[in-house]
Amino acid sequence: MKLLFVAAFALFVLSTFDKADSSAYDKIVSHSRIRARNEGPNVCAIQQVMGGKKKYFSTCRNWHLGTICGKKATVLYECCPGYMKLEGMRGCPAVAPIDNVYNTLGLVKATSTQKYSEVSKLKGEIEGSGSFTFFAPSNEAWEDLDEETRNALVSNVNIELYNALHYHMVNKRFLTKDLKNGMTVTSMYNDLGLLINHYSNGVVTVNCARIIHGNQVATNGVVHVIDRVISSVGNTIQDIIEVNDDLTTLHDMAQNAGLLEKLGQPGHYTLFAPTNEAFDTLGGDALERFQSDKKVLNALLKFHLLDSVQCSEAIMSGNTYETMEGSNIVIGCDGLSLTVNGIKMVNKKDIVTTNGVIHIIDRVLLPNSAKELMELMDGPVSTFSDMVSELGLSSAMQSDAEYTLLAPLNSVFTTEVMSIDQRILKTILENHIIKNKISLSELYNGQRLETIGGKFLRVFIYRTAVCIENSCLIRGSKEGSNGALHLTKTLLRPAEKTLFQILKENGSFKIFLSLVDAAGLNDLLKGEGDFTLFAPSDKAFASLSKTDIDLLKSDKNALRTMLLYHFTPSIFIGGGLETGATNLIKTFQGSNLKVKLANNTMLVNSVQVPEADKMASNGVVHFVNHFLYPEDIPVGSQELQMLFRRLITYMQIKYIPGYRYTEIPLTFLKRIVTRVVEEDPQVTKVTRVIESQPSLTKVTRVIESQPSLTKVTRVIEGQPTITKVTRVVQGGRQAAQRN
Ligand SMILES: *[C@@H]1O[C@H](CO)[C@@H](O)[C@H](O)[C@H]1NC(C)=O
Numbered sequence: 001m002k003l004l005f006v007a008a009f010a011l012f013v014l015s016t017f018d019k020a021d022s023s024a025y026d027k028i029v030s031h032s033r034i035r036a037r038n039e040g041p042n043v044c045a046i047q048q049v050m051g052g053k054k055k056y057f058s059t060c061r062n063w064h065l066g067t068i069c070g071k072k073a074t075v076l077y078e079c080c081p082g083y084m085k086l087e088g089m090r091g092c093p094a095v096a097p098i099d100n101v102y103n104t105l106g107l108v109k110a111t112s113t114q115k116y117s118e119v120s121k122l123k124g125e126i127e128g129s130g131s132f133t134f135f136a137p138s139n140e141a142w143e144d145l146d147e148e149t150r151n152a153l154v155s156n157v158n159i160e161l162y163n164a165l166h167y168h169m170v171n172k173r174f175l176t177k178d179l180k181n182g183m184t185v186t187s188m189y190n191d192l193g194l195l196i197n198h199y200s201n202g203v204v205t206v207n208c209a210r211i212i213h214g215n216q217v218a219t220n221g222v223v224h225v226i227d228r229v230i231s232s233v234g235n236t237i238q239d240i241i242e243v244n245d246d247l248t249t250l251h252d253m254a255q256n257a258g259l260l261e262k263l264g265q266p267g268h269y270t271l272f273a274p275t276n277e278a279f280d281t282l283g284g285d286a287l288e289r290f291q292s293d294k295k296v297l298n299a300l301l302k303f304h305l306l307d308s309v310q311c312s313e314a315i316m317s318g319n320t321y322e323t324m325e326g327s328n329i330v331i332g333c334d335g336l337s338l339t340v341n342g343i344k345m346v347n348k349k350d351i352v353t354t355n356g357v358i359h360i361i362d363r364v365l366l367p368n369s370a371k372e373l374m375e376l377m378d379g380p381v382s383t384f385s386d387m388v389s390e391l392g393l394s395s396a397m398q399s400d401a402e403y404t405l406l407a408p409l410n411s412v413f414t415t416e417v418m419s420i421d422q423r424i425l426k427t428i429l430e431n432h433i434i435k436n437k438i439s440l441s442e443l444y445n446g447q448r449l450e451t452i453g454g455k456f457l458r459v460f461i462y463r464t465a466v467c468i469e470n471s472c473l474i475r476g477s478k479e480g481s482n483g484a485l486h487l488t489k490t491l492l493r494p495a496e497k498t499l500f501q502i503l504k505e506n507g508s509f510k511i512f513l514s515l516v517d518a519a520g521l522n523d524l525l526k527g528e529g530d531f532t533l534f535a536p537s538d539k540a541f542a543s544l545s546k547t548d549i550d551l552l553k554s555d556k557n558a559l560r561t562m563l564l565y566h567f568t569p570s571i572f573i574g575g576g577l578e579t580g581a582t583n584l585i586k587t588f589q590g591s592n593l594k595v596k597l598a599n600n601t602m603l604v605n606s607v608q609v610p611e612a613d614k615m616a617s618n619g620v621v622h623f624v625n626h627f628l629y630p631e632d633i634p635v636g637s638q639e640l641q642m643l644f645r646r647l648i649t650y651m652q653i654k655y656i657p658g659y660r661y662t663e664i665p666l667t668f669l670k671r672i673v674t675r676v677v678e679e680d681p682q683v684t685k686v687t688r689v690i691e692s693q694p695s696l697t698k699v700t701r702v703i704e705s706q707p708s709l710t711k712v713t714r715v716i717e718g719q720p721t722i723t724k725v726t727r728v729v730q731g732g733r734q735a736a737q738r739n
């Protein structure tokens with residue numbers, strides 16, 4: 001009884017001393033205890049991989065999945081470390097008697113270690129006074145040790161075995177909470193270091209051997225049972241690479257990249273080391289490409305390096321890790337195999353060095369930054385990739401230049417698209433290839449991107465979307481060594497025509513066009529700008545007679561109010577709208593349109609938009625079959641009210657007798673006159689902006705060599721009148737500008 005009390009007291013003191021910085025191991029044990037609380041006091045729930053002996057205190061994730069490394073795990077209830085069962089009582093009410101380290105080895109069933117301690121004359125030492133930490137290999141660990149090594153130890157118990165056991169010991173007491181991640185503790189064999197890792201999932205390792213039963217306190221120290229026999233470590237990662245015949249390619253590459261030395265310096269690395277064979281499977285061309293570009297080589301190698309030590313025993317399920325290249329890999333496990341990005345590729349795991357751990361893999365991990373543009377395209381955009389090759393576009397791209405691909409998903413290439421004449425399709429796809437490498441973060445609203453087809457694409461940035469012309473980007477952008485890749489859901493159709501030309505050539509917008517003409521708003525359709533137009537087709541006016549149309553045209557203010565409600569001052573693409581939400585878009589008339597994206601179709605003021613996103617050089621047009629009307633504007637005459645009852649059936653318009661439409665100043669209209677005059681050698685660019693009240697003059701003057709072009713731009717806005725005169729005289733193709 002007295003002994004029991006002492007032990008309980010010792011445990012109490014040791015475990016409560018610094019509760020404040022409770023370690024991951026302690027947390028996971030206490031979770032296990034909570035999970036097993038129905039089984040009685042001091043019982044811990046433990047997961048055991050089915051068909052194997054491995055047991056773990058589980059993380060929340062493993063517990064809920066019911067698996068360890070993807071394999072089904074059964075739950076066992078065992079006494080928590082330090083406790084014992086008592087005959088006829090629930091749970092584990094007894095605290096194990098506290099004894100010296102030698103006897104404690106027996107208590108935790110590390111009987112092989114106990115036996116070896118005896119034969120090697122270590123017994124006396126660990127029975128006597130002192131304070132030791134013994135990382136004691138379990139009986140299975142000794143069985144798993146290769147025979148040659150074991151025989152060597154057992155045949156020379158006084159030196160080899162004695163030294164080996166001393167390497168498992170520290171002459172100081174370290175509980176798991178004292179074993180901090182990344183620390184090196186000094187063993188009792190030649191002061192050689194032991195590499196400690198304490199992971200957030202509660203796993204604690206010593207030279208990558210896992211503590212499977214921790215904190216068994218002894219009168220003269222503590223015993224932690226570990227799952228393998230560890231051997232001394234004197235080499236760095238660099239040393240291992242230099243002597244391993246399977247890693248000569250890696251060695252040469254690391255040397256060329258200037259990384260080899262770094263791997264010889266102190267640190268905490270994990271290296272996934274591809275074998276020579278793994279590099280060979282890439283082919284000579286690829287190898288040559290990597291070797292010839294130092295930046296790419298560096299990225300490739302750093303993609304195999306982590307700035308932390310990941311021992312295989314610490315991996316209980318897949319987790320994402322940032323590589324030193326910057327992008328992530330997933331390290332996981334499948335049964336007993338370690339996996340990278342879900343693939344079993346590890347031939348040999350846990351080669352422990354003084355500055356980290358090496359896992360040898362049978363394939364090369366390729367980061368996007370080491371891939372060429374065409375190699376970035378995988379499954380979801382494989383059709384685009386094929387088309388680019390087949391139509392000769394990939395060979396047209398210069399090897400020393402950079403590009404950006406706007407790759408539509410495979411679903412875009414319907415039979416309809418695939419049956420387009422090859423030459424036309426080629427032209428379409430040329431406009432999916434942008435000169436220069438432009439990453440997602442480099443795109444900005446109003447940017448213009450030149451394609452190899454010679455077209456300029458406009459960039460639109462919305463709150464939740466980035467669109468290039470009618471194509472909005474979806475997740476999955478990548479950057480390769482010679483370019484960037486962005487994915488889209490639609491075929492990109494760059495603007496060819498003005499809003500006016502689109503409506504005119506379609507032929508079913510005659511009435512709308514005649515109304516716009518009557519309202520004097522043609523310049524909105526024909527001039528420069530970035531407008532969105534919801535254009536009502538002739539169908540919208542089917543219920544109106546010629547007299548009705550004339551009535552609409554008779555009041556200019558009324559007509560402008562109605563028509564300008566169909567125009568907005570910036571470009572809104574269907575895909576740029578926030579799905580589900582109602583997007584309020586202010587019109588030139590002043591009231592908002594309510595635009596919504598539902599079931600992949602656009603709705604404006606609850607009216608369907610059958611065809612959206614027709615790109616124009618001065619905006620975008622969405623076709624509707626209804627006339628739109630601002631709900632906050634009443635109608636003032638009965639005549640017009642009768643007309644509206646037929647024209648606008650989807651809503652009611654308020655009638656306020658005598659209401660008159662107000663005049664809307666057309667300040668947004670730009671009438672542009674461009675005159676080109678040939679002149680003499682001398683480049684002059686003069687910009688003169690004259691505003692009435694207060695007047696402002698801005699003069700830009702650029703003088704350069706070579707002939708010959710004058711461009712006069714005149715912008716006249718209504719009320720107050722602004723006249724802007726731009727005079728450009730420039731030489732050759734270089735348009736320089738200085739302010
Ligand atoms: C013309 O517009 C109508 C909608 O009013 C649309 O259904 C039709 O497809 C368009 N025609 C062309 C050639 O774009």
Ligand SMILES: *[C@@H]1O[C@H](CO)[C@@H](O)[C@H](O)[C@H]1NC(C)=O
Pocket residue numbers: 598599
């Ligand atoms: C989407 O379509 C389904 C069926 O076609 C319909 O039941 C649903 O109401 C639609 N959702 C919206 C937001 O219009």
